[in-house]
Amino acid sequence: MKKGYKVADVKREKKIGVAAENLQELIEKSCKKLGFNVRCAECRLYVAEDGTLVCDDDYLGTLPPQTLFVLLKGDERMVTDFDHYYSLIRSTKKEYIDTGLAAKEFLTTNIKEKFKVFQKYIAAADDARTMLSERAQDPTWFEGLEPSEKNKEISMCRRVKDRMRGYFYKTKSALQASDLYAHSKNNHGKKLIDQFLTDLKRLLESSKYNVDYFNRKADKKLRLCSERGAFECGGLWNSITCTYNGEHVINPYRSREERIIFQTWNLDHKIELSRSIIPKILGAIEGLYNGHIICLLCENHSSQGELETDRYYLQIFTRENLKLVHIVCHYKGRHDVESGAYTLCQKCSTQGIKHN
Known part of the structure; x- marks a missing residue:
């Protein structure tokens, strides 16, 4: 069954509507309608909001109709919605220019000074609209979001779900790209990997993608924010707290600009997904x-x-191994902790014993 999507070029100069049943059809039609003079095999499709690569039909099927994608060709690099909205703010919203400049400086100045610029912007935000929730109450906050996101809490839950899906499909793509998946005898390796992915996805779905992490109305034990929606940085991966003495704080419920900047905050894997968990x-x-x-x-x-x-x-999707961090505290070097080969023998597995 075909679904309708929106697709733009990397500069957002042209945006088209495309109805497609699968990823190949979506790329082929988008390439043609956008006037790309290249082979479809040279094009890559990304979710515009967070820059996640759409790598297969399974992932595409999880995304709702009218999702906005960016189609890249050749050696073009993905531009996230943050950069796009920054340009849009500067060019069309005079009252947001100072905010846009602060955001730009935040991402380009010396890393030790970034939080100071960010805090200056936060202090100037309009706190009066923070506790408004419905789209009709604070329509500016929802600019650029899907109509199905009726209130701020639904929107923030969607942000978590998107991140969790990204972790799953990153894991899936890496495992299915392995020699074991492609060349094992009698497809036994492929079957083992597919079964693991099925079980992993079932666990993720049963937990509802942990969407309450960003939901300020969720139980205090589940959410990562205050009742007003403020998030605090957890600090470097190997630290208990942030060393910036409470200055790394953000409330994406307060304004559209703060919501956009919140995209630069990371759910950081203490045990790294690509370097340790997947291998x-x-x-x-x-x-x-x-x-x-x-x-x-x-x-x-x-x-x-x-x-x-x-x-x-637990290691890929939960707070046992994830911490929310400000961009300054997101250490991209190798983390000196490792995952393990977690296997159970048939006897222990049959007895239903689980590791705590």
């Missing part, structure tokens, strides 16, 4: 494939068993 998952699956595993619980060697998917779910 360890693949290693554990290879152990199952080869019939050589060590049970996490009884520590016996075994030829049969299963992955403890719950443990990987």
Whole structure:
């Protein structure tokens, strides 16, 4: 069944509507309608809001109709919505120019000074509209968002869901790109990976994508913000708190500009997804494939068993391994912590024992 989408070029100079049933059809039609004089194979499709690469039909199917995408060709680089809105603000909203300049300076000045610029902007925000929730009450806040986002809480929940989906499809793409997936005997490796991904997705769906992390009306134990919607930086991945003494604070519920800037805050994996978790998952699956595993619980060697998917779910998608951090506190170097090969032998798995 075809769904309608919006697609723009990287400069947002042209935006088109496309009805497509799958990713290939969407790229082919978009390439033609945008007038790209290149082969479709040279084009890449990204979610405009957060820059997530759309890599397969499964991920496309999770996105709602009228999602805005950016189609890139050749060596073009993705421009996030933050940069796009910054330009839009400067050119069309005179009253937002100072805000736009502050945001631009925030992203380009010396990293040690960024938080000072950011705090200056935050202090000037209109706090009177913070607790308004419905689209009709604060329509400016919702500019650029889908009509289905009826209130601020729904919108912020959507932001979490998008991030969680991105983590899942990053994991999926990496595992399915492995030699084990493509070349294993009798497709046994492919079946093991597909089963793991099915189990992982089931856990994510059962937790409703942890959308309450950004929902200020959720239970205090679940949300990462205050009742007013203010978020505080958790500090560097290996720190207990932020060293900037409470100055890394943001409330995306307060204004549209603050909501946009909140996109630069990261849910940082303390144990890194690409460098540690995914390779360890693949290693554990290879152990199952080869019939050589060590049970996490009884520590016996075994030829049969299963992955403890719950443990990987906790590391990829939950606060056990995620912390919300300001861009200044997002350390992109290697984190000196590792995931593990979490496998259970058939006996421990059958007994239903879980690692705590």
